[in-house]
Amino acid sequence: ADIISTVEFNYSGDLLATGDKGGRVVIFQREQENKSRPHSRGEYNVYSTFQSHEPEFDYLKSLEIEEKINKIRWLPQQNAAHFLLSTNDKTIKLWKISERDKRPEGYNLKDEDGRLRDPFRITALRVPILKPMDLMVEASPRRIFANAHTYHINSISVNSDHETYLSADDLRINLWHLEITDRSFNIVDIKPANMEELTEVITAAEFHPHHCNVFVYSSSKGTIRLCDMRSSALCDRHSKFFEEPEDPSSRSFFSEIISSISDVKFSHSGRYMMTRDYLSVKVWDLNMENRPVETYQVHEYLRSKLCSLYENDCIFDKFECCWNGSDSAIMTGSYNNFFRMFDRNTRRDITLEASRESSKPRAILKPRKVCTGGKRKKDEISVDSLDFNKKILHTAWHPMENIIAVAATNNLYIFQDKIN
Amino acid sequence: MFVRGLKRKCFDGEEDIEGTLAGIKAIPSYNLQRQSLLDMSLVKLQLCHMLVEPNLCRSVLIANTVRQIQEEMTQDGTWQMINTQSTGQASLDRLVSTDILCRSSREQAEGKHVPGYSTFSKDFEGDQAQDNSETMSTASSVQAPRNLQSNVWEMENPQENKGNFQKSLDQIFETLENKSPNSVEELFSEVDNSYYDLDTMLTGMMSNTKMGHCDGLETFSSPSTTTSNSNCKSDLNELDHIVEILVES
Numbered sequence: 001a002d003i004i005s006t007v008e009f010n011y012s013g014d015l016l017a018t019g020d021k022g023g024r025v026v027i028f029q030r031e032q033e034n035k036s037r038p039h040s041r042g043e044y045n046v047y048s049t050f051q052s053h054e055p056e057f058d059y060l061k062s063l064e065i066e067e068k069i070n071k072i073r074w075l076p077q078q079n080a081a082h083f084l085l086s087t088n089d090k091t092i093k094l095w096k097i098s099e100r101d102k103r104p105e106g107y108n109l110k111d112e113d114g115r116l117r118d119p120f121r122i123t124a125l126r127v128p129i130l131k132p133m134d135l136m137v138e139a140s141p142r143r144i145f146a147n148a149h150t151y152h153i154n155s156i157s158v159n160s161d162h163e164t165y166l167s168a169d170d171l172r173i174n175l176w177h178l179e180i181t182d183r184s185f186n187i188v189d190i191k192p193a194n195m196e197e198l199t200e201v202i203t204a205a206e207f208h209p210h211h212c213n214v215f216v217y218s219s220s221k222g223t224i225r226l227c228d229m230r231s232s233a234l235c236d237r238h239s240k241f242f243e244e245p246e247d248p249s250s251r252s253f254f255s256e257i258i259s260s261i262s263d264v265k266f267s268h269s270g271r272y273m274m275t276r277d278y279l280s281v282k283v284w285d286l287n288m289e290n291r292p293v294e295t296y297q298v299h300e301y302l303r304s305k306l307c308s309l310y311e312n313d314c315i316f317d318k319f320e321c322c323w324n325g326s327d328s329a330i331m332t333g334s335y336n337n338f339f340r341m342f343d344r345n346t347r348r349d350i351t352l353e354a355s356r357e358s359s360k361p362r363a364i365l366k367p368r369k370v371c372t373g374g375k376r377k378k379d380e381i382s383v384d385s386l387d388f389n390k391k392i393l394h395t396a397w398h399p400m401e402n403i404i405a406v407a408a409t410n411n412l413y414i415f416q417d418k419i420n
Numbered sequence: 421m422f423v424r425g426l427k428r429k430c431f432d433g434e435e436d437i438e439g440t441l442a443g444i445k446a447i448p449s450y451n452l453q454r455q456s457l458l459d460m461s462l463v464k465l466q467l468c469h470m471l472v473e474p475n476l477c478r479s480v481l482i483a484n485t486v487r488q489i490q491e492e493m494t495q496d497g498t499w500q501m502i503n504t505q506s507t508g509q510a511s512l513d514r515l516v517s518t519d520i521l522c523r524s525s526r527e528q529a530e531g532k533h534v535p536g537y538s539t540f541s542k543d544f545e546g547d548q549a550q551d552n553s554e555t556m557s558t559a560s561s562v563q564a565p566r567n568l569q570s571n572v573w574e575m576e577n578p579q580e581n582k583g584n585f586q587k588s589l590d591q592i593f594e595t596l597e598n599k600s601p602n603s604v605e606e607l608f609s610e611v612d613n614s615y616y617d618l619d620t621m622l623t624g625m626m627s628n629t630k631m632g633h634c635d636g637l638e639t640f641s642s643p644s645t646t647t648s649n650s651n652c653k654s655d656l657n658e659l660d661h662i663v664e665i666l667v668e669s
Contacts, residue, residue: 063473089473151476170476199484201477220477253457253488257481307453311460316478 004407006394010074010082013398016044016405017084018412019069023053025086025139027097028414042403044414048097050139053088065090071156073165075178083142085165089152092167094143094178102130148174148184155205161212168205168217171198175229187235188217188227203261203318210270214239218275222259226286242284244291254306254315262318267327268399274330276321279303281332281342296342296349299334301372301383314388325400333392336381337408338368354392354406354413364418451496454489461486 002020009016016028029047056065067088075083081098106128110116151169158165166187167174173188188205192198201220208214213229225238246255258278266273267283272293275282279300282292298319302309309315314335321332333339334351342349351368371380394407402417461482 061473065473152473198480201480203477220481253454253485256484256488260477260481307457310457313464313478316475316481 003410004394004412005068005070006072007396007405007407007412008072008074008084009396009398009405010084011076011399013400013403015047015074015082016396016414017072017074017086018405018407019052019072019086020410021066021068023051023055023067023069023088025050025052025069025072025084025095027137028412042416048137048139050095052086052093052095052141053091056090070153073156073158075158076162078162085156085158087153087156087167090146090149092145092153092156092176093141094145095139096142097137097139100136100138101133103133104128105131143178143181145176145181145184148176154203157205157207157215159207159212160210164212166205166207166215168202170201173202173205173215173217173235185233187229187233189234189236204264206264206266206273208270209266209268216264216266216273218261218264220260221256222261222277224261224264224273224275224284240286240289242289242292244282250303252306254310257310257315258306263320265321265323267323268325269327272327274321274323276319276332278315278317278319281321281330283330283344294344296330296340298332298340299338299370301370305383309388312388314391317391318393319391320394322395322397324397324402329397331395331397331404333395333406335388335391336386337390337392338370339392339395339406352415354408354411354415355390356411365415454493458486458489458493461489 002022002024004018004020006019007016008018014030016030018026018028020026025048026046027048028044031043031045052069053067055067057063058065065088069086070088072084072086075085075094077083081096084095084097086093086095105112106126108117108122108125108128145167149167149169149172151171153167153169155168156165157168163179164175164177167176167184168188171189171191172186174184175187176184188202190200190202199221203218203220205215205217208216214226215229216224216226218224222243224242226240226242227235228239229235231237231239246259261275261277263276264273271286273284273286275284275292276298279302280298281296283294283296285293306315319333321330323330328345329341329343331339331341337353337355338351339354340349340351351370352365353368366379369377369380370386371377371382376382390409392406392408396405398404404415406413406415464482465479465486
């Protein structure tokens with residue numbers, strides 16, 4: 001199995017899509033309630049697997065284009081089929097996933113094997129009928145949106161109008177219509193005329209969940225810009241600018257790197273947005289630009305290790321974050337296969353581990369604790385024993401229930417609230 | 421203020437009393453740590469230009485860090501000091517590696533530091549003839565090794581890159597090793613040990629992650645260049661080995 005690079009529930013939560021480094025997409029479907037097998041309710045099983053992207057070679061620049069899936073975003077369901085957008089560094093594809101459980105039988109011109117029948121042998125006409133067959137799930141690419149990005153795509157976001165979506169790379173954001181593949185509109189361009197002056201890149205972008213003219217994008221300098229597409233065609237000038245003033249007492253050479261935002265997500269309500277930087281998660285009220293309303297420390301014990309984390313490149317890891325359905329809790333990943341959840345109302349937080357060794361199926365997860373100094377208590381793990389190769393970068397929360405999906409390198413864990 | 425911030429970062433778990441003593445020790449080693457951070461960053465930037473397609477965000481962040489260090493060093497006056505201390509080829513090489521990244525020909529005259537991103541534009545756009553000449557004019561005041569290194573940034577010709585990769589790696593080694601053996605040890609002797617305990621553990625991982633870079637190079641090369649590809653892989657291994665030695669001392 002390959003390293004999982006993105007995880008996303010669909011709008012109903014019945015389907016869970018994962019993309020991996022090898023360009024494959026695997027979709028899981030939730031089992032229906034079944035009285036004879038009460039434990040199988042809520043279990044996700046493989047529904048469809050397909051190869052979304054292949055490695056490509058850019059002959060002009062003599063560079064290979066990775067097939068790794070950077071992001072998957074579902075479209076709201078409009079008919080029996082499911083649609084999702086998946087993207088690698090350069091190309092976005094719209095996939096249709098549909099079920100087939102009947103097949104026609106009784107053709108006149110060909111027999112059951114598909115071989116053509118000898119015309120002289122046909123003595124009577126018959127009408128083909130549909131017969132049931134084993135369920136087959138087919139994925140087919142319906143649109144390919146290519147050649148619009150010079151730099152690596154880091155985000156895609158479907159608009160609330162369900163007709164358009166945006167794609168963002170390091171320096172530009174483009175607006176697409178889902179039906180049109182040969183044209184896209186550039187709505188943000190921060191590439192300087194002289195590349196020598198480049199000091200800031202776009203790290204993530206997302207459309208507002210309700211206002212189809214509003215989107216935000218975050219930068220490597222820890223700022224978020226909110227843009228309104230009604231104000232001008234090119235949204236280089238932001239409507240709102242969110243930045244927390246720097247704390248001068250904690251300034252170091254790594255301040256800028258750890259302030260770089262790796263993910264930005266609107267709350268379901270649309271009133272708040274959440275940003276993830278290297279050490280913390282911040283919740284912002286869209287009406288207040290000068291500082292976040294809440295800040296949660298994910299792994300503050302790493303602040304004293306930044307030099308080593310810079311040396312081994314871990315400081316550049318891009319963690320994602322997510323809201324629960326009611327916006328009352330947020331979740332993000334850390335190292336050593338740990339992930340953290342914060343309850344916004346009670347201000348309680350918990351650290352859990354996603355690993356086979358630490359949990360059996362259906363066992364309740366035990367909270368974990370990292371010991372930051374002094375005596376290490378039993379069951380605590382010291383900072384120096386953390387495995388920095390085991391990083392949880394991608395997590396997803398079911399849109400309505402307390403079911404979470406956690407990607408730990410090449411394993412997918414699905415956890416849910418204890419069922420009575 | 422800066423010293424205090426760095427002390428928290430690199431002297432983990434110090435008691436207060438020891439902290440004050442370490443603080444007194446910290447002042448000379450702060451410069452050494454800053455220097456080693458600068459060296460590390462330059463190596464990272466050099467390496468990331470070798471990869472398939474450099475991660476722009478990472479490159480920008482590292483280059484900003486380098487610029488920050490150099491700005492501070494200029495204010496301290498230590499930047500000038502380093503220039504006068506090193507001799508001959510070594511100082512040229514050091515100037516060379518930071519020059520590519522941090523100075524255009526104009527700012528060099530003014531003595532200011534600005535990151536040179538003509539390299540990035542060359543990576544991503546084929547038609548930057550202007551930027552080519554800019555990089556070349558920067559080279560005019562420095563001699564032959566500079567030209568070899570500028571070729572490294574051009575991704576248009578991967579075969580040529582492989583040969584120059586070897587040469588520029590040699591220059592990195594020269595830069596890091598041209599200090600006398602004593603000074604290398606000095607560089608790391610002042611630093612608190614706890615910093616390197618973590619490092620020893622993490623270095624093991626670092627060589628693992630560096631193997632990832634080798635993988636990237638492997639996919640990058642076309643079948644006809646398999647021999648030069650294996651050279652690059654061994655070069656990276658060599659660099660890992662040397663960095664490991666430097667860190668673990």
